Amino acid sequence: MQDDLTLIMDDTADLMKKAIGHLELELTKIRAGKANPQILDGITVDYYGAPTLLSQVANISVVDARTLTIQPWEKNMLQPIERAIIAANLGINPQNDGIIIRMFLPPLTEERRKELVKRVNGEGEQAKVAIRNIRREAIESIKKLQKDGLSEDTAKDAEADVQQLTDKHIALIDKHCEAKDKEIMAI
Structure with missing residues (x-):
């Protein structure tokens, strides 16, 4: 039972890291004034x-x-x-x-910069949705384990750990998007 729980937590953390990696890749494709x-x-x-x-x-x-x-x-x-x-x-x-x-590459106009910021925020929102979906799947897996005999306290602790992992990754998404926004709006 404990091994299954550890596996769920490891998979959840790995999937969330991959979601962050995908966001970073997508943000590098959005040009911020410099040739890249x-x-x-x-x-x-x-x-x-x-x-x-x-x-x-x-x-x-x-x-x-x-x-x-x-x-x-x-x-x-x-x-x-x-x-x-x-x-x-x-x-x-x-x-x-x-x-x-x-x-x-032409210099970015103010209007184009605002469009790019909207695109960055859209990518960030997609990453947050992916993180939340990963959280939902992890919690469903924990509840299945609970039905199979995992104690209620252990299940609640695991769900709290998943939520803490989710909060950490969503904060990281916000940080990446904020940095890209600053890069785009810098003239």
Whole structure:
């Protein structure tokens, strides 16, 4: 019984860490004024009929604070890469010179910064929902163990531990979102 409870607590903590990791990954994709190759993460290119990540068909580098360059490993990949970037709707137009693709990131307007802050807060809210769902599943598992013979006091203590873990991770989400908001609103 105690082993099952330990397993539930470990799984819950692990799943919550993964939810935080996912939030961190999503927040790095939201640009905050500086050129960052991670804004291109997740963009897939048609590579001879197979959808392939952009980072696997080209070298992405930061030239300066507002410029990214994309050097495809094969020259015939310039057009598919350009189409994929346009289709990703990043708000940045790629410029193809026949050798490399340059992306000039325009300075963020106040209106665009507010949109990005809303997007950050939306990602944070999704992460909180994920954490709460993990909590609900853990508490349901604890209640099943209680029906199978776990003492009521032990079950209540375990539920309190799950709630404490949930509160800790939700505070961490708020901290990440607040830091990203400050980064976006800094001029």
